[in-house]
Amino acid sequence: MNNLLHVVNISFVLPYFIGKQFLYFHQNGYNEYVICSPSDELLGFAQKYQFKYKEVDILRKISVGKDIRAIVSIMKYINQNHIDIVTGHTPKGALLAMVSAYIMQVPIRIYFRHGLVYETSKGVKRFLLMSMDRLAAKLATKIVCVSPSVCKRSIEDKLNPASKQVLLSKGTCNGIDISRFDRQNVQNEAVQDLKDKLGLPEKCFVIGFIGRLVRDKGIIELVQAFALLRQKFSDMRLLLVGMLEERDALPETIVEDIRKNPAIITTGYVQNSIIENYYALMDVFVLPSYREGFPTSVLEASSMGIPVITTKATGCIDSIIEEETGIFVPHDAGCFATAIETLYGNKDLRLQYGKNGRKLVEENYEQHIIWKEIEKLYIKTL
CATH class of the missing domain: 3.40.50.2000 (Glycogen Phosphorylase B;)
Incomplete structure (x- = not known):
């Protein structure tokens, strides 16, 4: 049985990025875990989607001290639960996830690139955001780009080699529930x-x-x-x-x-x-x-x-x-x-x-x- 850890910065994204996917992989023999910033919603999500979780402060902005503490917490959680697969979502969550999983030598490290946040930024901020993305991509074993244009732009901006990228069907990270949205x-x-x-x-x-x-x-x-x-x-x-x-x-x-x-x-x-x-x-x-x-x-x-x-x-x-x-x-x-x-x-x-x-x-x-x-x-x- 494989142990799968998702790392996100805010619980708000869980129903959108993963949702019923939790149940699908649970039924297919995966033990699922989540690391996320503290939230009143987490317990309800965990009960609904059948995953275990740990609350860790993952800030959107750079905070060296808190980021290092978050990495240490993620590493300990990986070790305690014998994690085989780490997936990182959202830029900051993905970066901390990939750093932690790389240090702990987790064999499967997947960075879900949900978008390119630097596209509408300029100057130093743009440079920092691109550097963070490149580092997460370098430490990942695979990068899932959520759309063909994100794939294309990632190569144009030299975020990673094309061989590291994958596209799920024609795009998205989780698909659409066509019965619900009918x-x-x-x-x-x-x-x-x-x-x-x-x-x-x-x-x-x-x-x-x-x-x-x-x-x-x-x-x-x-x-x-x-x-x-x-x-x-x-x-x-x-x-x-x-x-x-x-x-x-x-x-x-x-x-x-x-x-x-x-x-x-x-x-x-x-x-x-x-x-x-x-x-x-x-x-x-x-x-x-x-x-x-x-x-x-x-x-x-x-x-x-x-x-x-x-x-x-x-x-x-x-x-x-x-x-x-x-x-x-x-x-x-x-x-x-x-x-x-x-x-x-x-x-x-x-x-x-x-x-x-x-x-x-x-x-x-x-x-x-x-x-x-x-x-x-x-x-x-x-």
Whole structure:
């Protein structure tokens, strides 16, 4: 029986990056462990997904003293539980995981590269972020890139040799639960209750976004595009599902625009377990992001039969088929407004994009397709 350790910095990512994958590998003979920063959610996740865990402070920012203490704690945990496989997720979690596993001579050290955080950084910060990524990659035995464009950019930026990289099917780290994210399986009563709770009119056109409300996600352009649209279409609503964050924070003027506009609905933090109900409210899904690894939200929206508007940024460029499942748009508020207006005025096109998107996810990103690829990677490496 193999002992598998996942290292992440925050528990929030566990349902997204791994989720039911825990149960799949548990049923296939793996003992699973997690190291993560302290969280009130960890116990519940551990009971639900059947893994053991240890809380260790893993900070996003560099803190030499705390980082060294975290490495020592991870090393001790590896030794105590006879860990055979270590997977590191998120830049900082992956770096500490790879350093610890390398020192402890764990035979299988897998770095999941969920994105390239340095893409929107400059100067010294960019250099440090790239150096951290290169070190994690050097100490790993394999690097899983979550999208073809992340693979391509990793080689262009000389983060590691191409021979070290793998892509799971056509991308993602965990795949999509196509049964859960299926409009036919969503409870209509729950969706109607949510609609009433959010104050959405019975007949309105909902532009949806799910993710962190920060600059890198293109929220500035989305809010500006919505302001242009509202001048022409009073029945439009913008539904922003996610939290405002201090890191990469939005300008105060945009935050005020969001708060003061009654046609913009914000939800704050939403539990992953009910997120499909929010997708069910949307007529179009928009992700104006400047960088992604592979945007799971786009695939979830497509699985729900929702047309998508996104950019050609890293990760995003792999998530739709242009003019089949959605529309690519440059980072410009006017262009986003035009694309949204096109779909607003053509219901048949929305339905066709949604139908094609569902098929794309079913054929390429269903969870078990990805899990089997991960299992082959573990077995092959062993």
